[in-house]
Amino acid sequence: MRPSRCESRESAYKLTRMLPSHALSIIRLLSLCLMVCVSLQFVSSTDVEDYPKESCDIKLTLRNFRLIVSWELQNKSIPPTHYTFWSTIMSKLEDPKALENCTNITESSCDVTDEWGYRNENYVPIVVIYRGDSMQSLCDSFEITATDTRLEPPEFGVVGFTDHINVTMKFPPVTPKLFRESIWNMLVYRSLVIKEQAGQSVKLHKPKMKNITGNVTYVLRDLLPKTNYCVSVYFEAENPKNTIKSPFKCTVLQPDQESGPSESGKVGIITGCVIIVAFFSAIVMLKRIGYICLKNNFPNALNFHNFLSWIVPEVPPSEGVDKLEIIPTNKKKKVWNYDYGDESDSDGEEVPKASATGYTTHGLMGRLLSQASDPSTSPQEPQLEEDSATEESDATGAGAEPELPTEAAMVLGLGPSEDPSAPYERRESALQDSFSGHDSSSMNEPGEKVIFNVNLNSVFLRVLHDGSEDGSEASSLAEDPVHLDEAPHRTESGLPMAGGDRTQSPHPSISSQGLWTEDGSSDKTDSSDSDADIGDGYIMR
Amino acid sequence: MTNRWILQAAFLLWFLPISLSINYEELEARQSRSNSECEDLLKQLRGPLCLRDRKFFKMPMEVNHPEQMEKRDAAFIIQEMLQNIFLVFNNTFSSTGWNKTIVESFLGKLHNQIVFLNETLKEVPEDESLTTRISLKSYYWQLGRYLKEKRYSSCAWMVTRAAVSRNFLIIRRLTWIFQS
Numbered sequence: 001m002r003p004s005r006c007e008s009r010e011s012a013y014k015l016t017r018m019l020p021s022h023a024l025s026i027i028r029l030l031s032l033c034l035m036v037c038v039s040l041q042f043v044s045s046t047d048v049e050d051y052p053k054e055s056c057d058i059k060l061t062l063r064n065f066r067l068i069v070s071w072e073l074q075n076k077s078i079p080p081t082h083y084t085f086w087s088t089i090m091s092k093l094e095d096p097k098a099l100e101n102c103t104n105i106t107e108s109s110c111d112v113t114d115e116w117g118y119r120n121e122n123y124v125p126i127v128v129i130y131r132g133d134s135m136q137s138l139c140d141s142f143e144i145t146a147t148d149t150r151l152e153p154p155e156f157g158v159v160g161f162t163d164h165i166n167v168t169m170k171f172p173p174v175t176p177k178l179f180r181e182s183i184w185n186m187l188v189y190r191s192l193v194i195k196e197q198a199g200q201s202v203k204l205h206k207p208k209m210k211n212i213t214g215n216v217t218y219v220l221r222d223l224l225p226k227t228n229y230c231v232s233v234y235f236e237a238e239n240p241k242n243t244i245k246s247p248f249k250c251t252v253l254q255p256d257q258e259s260g261p262s263e264s265g266k267v268g269i270i271t272g273c274v275i276i277v278a279f280f281s282a283i284v285m286l287k288r289i290g291y292i293c294l295k296n297n298f299p300n301a302l303n304f305h306n307f308l309s310w311i312v313p314e315v316p317p318s319e320g321v322d323k324l325e326i327i328p329t330n331k332k333k334k335v336w337n338y339d340y341g342d343e344s345d346s347d348g349e350e351v352p353k354a355s356a357t358g359y360t361t362h363g364l365m366g367r368l369l370s371q372a373s374d375p376s377t378s379p380q381e382p383q384l385e386e387d388s389a390t391e392e393s394d395a396t397g398a399g400a401e402p403e404l405p406t407e408a409a410m411v412l413g414l415g416p417s418e419d420p421s422a423p424y425e426r427r428e429s430a431l432q433d434s435f436s437g438h439d440s441s442s443m444n445e446p447g448e449k450v451i452f453n454v455n456l457n458s459v460f461l462r463v464l465h466d467g468s469e470d471g472s473e474a475s476s477l478a479e480d481p482v483h484l485d486e487a488p489h490r491t492e493s494g495l496p497m498a499g500g501d502r503t504q505s506p507h508p509s510i511s512s513q514g515l516w517t518e519d520g521s522s523d524k525t526d527s528s529d530s531d532a533d534i535g536d537g538y539i540m541r
Numbered sequence: 542m543t544n545r546w547i548l549q550a551a552f553l554l555w556f557l558p559i560s561l562s563i564n565y566e567e568l569e570a571r572q573s574r575s576n577s578e579c580e581d582l583l584k585q586l587r588g589p590l591c592l593r594d595r596k597f598f599k600m601p602m603e604v605n606h607p608e609q610m611e612k613r614d615a616a617f618i619i620q621e622m623l624q625n626i627f628l629v630f631n632n633t634f635s636s637t638g639w640n641k642t643i644v645e646s647f648l649g650k651l652h653n654q655i656v657f658l659n660e661t662l663k664e665v666p667e668d669e670s671l672t673t674r675i676s677l678k679s680y681y682w683q684l685g686r687y688l689k690e691k692r693y694s695s696c697a698w699m700v701t702r703a704a705v706s707r708n709f710l711i712i713r714r715l716t717w718i719f720q721s
Contacts, residue, residue, distance in 0.1 A: 090703035093595045120605060120710045122703055124590065140590060143703060145710055147580065238713070239577055 048086060048096050048126060048138065056139035058125050060112075061150045061244075062235075065176045065183055067116060070109040071127050071139060078131050085110040086126035089118065090143055096126055104130075119146050119179035119186070146179060151190065151235035153246035158231045160251035165220040167194055167231055171212045184210055191236040196220050197248065198229050206236075228252045563661055565612055569719035572619065575654040576713050582647040583706050586639045591696030598683050598704055600711070601676035607715050614670040615718040620658040621674045622712055625681035626705055627651045632688060637698045 055074040060067060069085065085102035088094050102110035116123055122143035129137045155170040169192075176183045187209060194205040207218050223229060230248035237243045286292045603610065604618060630648055667674075684701055691697030 088592065090595060090700070091707060092597050096592070120707055120714075122706050122710075124592070142584075142587065142590065142699075143706060145706065147710065147713060238573070 048128065051128065051136055051138035054129070054137045054139055056127065056141075058127070058139070058141040058144065059150060060144045060148050061152060062178070063152045065154075065172050065178075066111055067113040067149070067178055068109050069112050069125055069144070071125075072108065073129065073139065078135075080129045080131050082106050082130050083108065084128040084130070086128065087112065087115065088124045088126070089121045090124060091121060096124070113176070113178065117180040119181060121145075146186070147238060148242065149237070150242045150244055151187075151237050152244050153232075153234040154192075156231075156233045156246070156249070158229075158249045158251050160229065160253045162225055162253060162255055163221070163223050165196075165223060165229055165231060165251060165253070167218045167220060167233065169216050169218065169233060171214060171216060173214050175211060175213055182211075184212065187235065190238065193234055193236045194218055194220070195232040195234070195245070196223075196229060197232070198224070198227050223253055225253050225255050563613065563616065563665060565616075565719040568616065568658075568661060569716055571657060572654065572712075572716045572719070575650055576709055576716060578650050579647060580706070580709050582643055582650065583702060583709070585643050586637070586647075586702055588637055588639075588695055588699040588702075591699045594691070594694075594696040594700050595703075596687060596700060598680060598687075600680055600707075601673055603673050604677065604711055604715075607711070607718060610715070610718055612718055612721075613665060613667070614673070615715040616658065616662055616665075617667050617670040618673060618677070619712055619715050620655065620662060621670075621677050622708055623651055623655050623658070625677065626708060627655060629681060629684050629688070629701065629705065632685070633693050634698055636693055637695045639698075 056071050057074070058069060058071045060069055062068075069087075071083075073080065082104045083102070083106070084098055084104055086096040086098045088096040099110060099112065099115055102112075112123075122145045124143055125141050127139040129139060131137070157168050159166045159168070178186045191206045192209050194207065196203040196205065205218065205220065220229070220231070228250055229252075230250040232246050232248050234243055234245040283292070604622075607615060607618070610618070627648060630644065630651075634644060684704060688697050688701055
């Protein structure tokens, strides 16, 4: 401005020498006006700080990626009509300059993005306040630097999904410049922070910022469904006081039914299906190769599962098989028979003939010689049986044979060589059932009967002697169930006959023996037809 | 015996770079904190604008644009600037009416950071930053002479304070180099 004023003076001097005097006054007037105008302009710029001052608060804010200087007056008693914003820098001797866009403005802010071009400079903002036409005041701040910039957050929106949130931030389509540099160079050391908050849980995300333009979406992952998440976005300034956090925008993550299960759910379902298919495949394969699901209804001959029975032979079923042993004896005995006359004939008879009839009854009643011979004899007490036989022999005199009880015990298979446990106990139970409510003396009554079933298909009779007579007798005794059904009646009918003939109590075994002996002789040929010798002394029917 | 000496020499060669390395992460953290504290204290030193007393003090070009500077050189430049700022503000400021506590606190912050930098850089050899440090000494010599010419007036102090405020803008940019 000063050089221009000197130039005007020199030109005016030359003109005054060349031009006539009447024009000289006009030129002097014009030059004076020009000088006054220039002087007034110069004074107005230098004396702006001479205005009366009032307190105000001036801030520099990055708003929508523009540098905005805003001010707030503390004296609000008289509202200002308009403002003019001036600014200068402290490092150079530059006069304050009014910004064109911020002259006579009514709003209390000014965009200085295109005016302030030095990052390392400290600017002096000056606000001239107008209240009416005459009253002016000045509000200034000593300096504002780039580090004083308050960073407002970018506009953003949140969209919640099943397990993530899309945070869409709006940035300028063209990279803006601040202080003549890219805004991202300005903000390179200032973090963009996305604050994720769910209840008391707070998580901060700091995405990288470099040359971001347009809309940018940041995904918040691994979120809990059905949870309310609140998101805030802000720039983390170097000075925490200059950080402006956005208000929270919240969204509740709802399970997205249309989109189906999540990836983890799909993986789980697929894994479960694979496991199920593998399981059933293994089952089918094991079944085919015979490791599992084998048939259990094997024939008994192929039943190898019960290994225990291999070691300890299983007790045969009570009505299935009875292992009886016919023990012949050569001792003579007194046998009650229908034929009372010739005792010498009975001498030749053998006990097995009678005993065989006793234990080969088939579902019918049979009379055991041992029980019938001595009413006091019980199956549990073979010794007592013998004793009672002795007493009986005493009572009957010479006709009673002392060996008879022993013979009966042998007929029951309770001989010394036999295992007395199994068959003996079975008979015990059968007798107890049939004589329930009676003591052992009640079993001594004559005519006691033992009923047991024999499956003829699996009866084995062991023939201890080679004599075909015993075997035929045994087989004949086990052959005819029809006659055996009638046997008790016949026996009972025979007993009174014996008792009538003799004062001594009848011996059932003898009577039955005599009765069955007759049948046995008649069935001898029949049994020989159906019996088959399987060796080892057994005959199978 | 020879093998023993060779082994010790190998250990020295191995640990020497480690011992001479600078923990720039810690340095950046402490320097950033110091910068903020010093800037806040400077803003509390108020006074008239004194636009007519402004003067241009030329700062070295390499310091004004430190983007290409290495971390070690930046550390030495910061050390030099803080030491000279401390010397400038150690002059009389009675004419300013500033709060003496604020000034002493400012000097205390500067002193602590200078001690930390001296301890950090005492074993590190400096090479390329030497000429820059000489230019910086010239810059701060001008500041001191200006104060002296203005007889430590209030406006002179306000102009000097504004220059120091700009210095902290540069120091902050130098500090950012430690993060890269």
